[in-house]
Amino acid sequence: MRKTTFILPAIFVVLVVVLSSVFVVDEREKALVLQFGQIKSVKEDPGLAFKIPFIQEVVKYDDRILSLDTETIEVTPSDDRRLVVDAFARYRIADVVQFRQAVGVGGVRTAEDRLSGILNAQIREVLGADQVTSDTILSADRRALTNRIRDQARAEALSLGLDVVDVRLKQTNLPAQNLEATFARMRAEREREAADEIARGNEAAQRVRALADRTVVETQSEADRDANVTRGEADAERNGIFAEAYGADPEFFAFYRSLQAYETALEGSNSTLVMTPDSEFFEYFKNQGATGAN
Template structure:
């Protein structure tokens, strides 16, 4: 009975010693062995390992890529504009011994250091850059400079920074309205310039069209005057030829036209002498006194002048009254 108890106790002791001696390193971990709080060695090879039981301790560190999201910070850029920057950092523990000696075994300690270092580097780099550079293709260059500065300082903690990126870069709310108003004014200025340029082009086209219209009208008027002159020349020539063929008939025809134009309205009044040249054909159409032997025998007959002149014309044309 006593032997059984002793064997069970011995087995338990062996198991406890074995559990305290043997440990496993996972492939995602790296282990630091300490003895009475002092670091002894670093184990990065995954598998089963041994240590001195009850004397040495095992501290495991993650060897994977870790992340840290920094809170948004308001930063003044190189052109004195304010920008709210939200960044994140990707890092890995490359030296567990130095990491343990600087910040200890807890991850909380390193996060405070990363936050201060990243914020300082972002402020230092962006403080020399204008807003357009941050929002343009130069952003990759700016991020590379920030990563270099952060990596130089984090190497003292046994950490290698893989990447630092700006997740968001927003304008502060108090500056948003002013910048939007400035952008609107700039767009309005560009629109006004485009409208002025279009108005100038329209005025130039309209002036050219008016000039061409004036030239075309002048040329057409000149051509019309030339054709009208040629027509009048032909008409004069035709009338001259007709006049030369029978001058008496031509004078008679022109006088008839004058009578028609003068008396066509019916309200025309002319104050002319009876012996005027205008009534030459009226006088020639009247019979002379010597050719009427029966004038005394026929007192009731109408006077020759009244018989020769048509009634409407005699009513409308009156001889000139003698001067008083």
């Protein structure tokens, strides 16, 4: 009975000591074994590990790629058009020993605060550099700029034991107070371009109309010229026929011309002639004229 009284507490103490000396490292983690705040060992491989109970402690850090969103800041590119920019970064704890020495007991929260400051400083430096305009930042070519931000931030973050994997710009907008002025300038530019297009269109239309008018005038002139030539030739031929007929029988020719005059004078249903009966116009209606014509 007396042995049992001593053995059970001893077993319990041994069990507590054994359990306190064993810890598990997950495959997604890295662990540091600390003794009075000093790093004694690093456990990066997954599985069981051991420490001195009650004297040493274990601190674990995430070994996966982590995400960090930066605060919104304003940058001024070389063309003096201010932009509101924020970014997000992907990073991982590359060196847990250096990470612990750099941030101490603050852990990931302290590291992210310092990394956010590094990223914002690099964003201002890269986007505010010479020959970097707002158009470049807002275009698809900004990937080269984010690569520069990533590389420069990575070089500084190594002192924290961090590896910056990637940096991307999430928002690149104009400040609210500048939007209306920018929209007004864009509208003015579009209206100027539209006016230029309209002016060029009117100029082209005038050229086409002038060419068409000239073509019409030339065509009509040529047609009038050809018509006058044809009309002159016809008149000459007609006069030749008349002259030949007159020469063959002057009296018949006079009679024919009188009939044409009667036909022209009496055209229409309301034609009225008022003249004396002995007028020469009716010479061939008289018996003597008709006998002479026969």
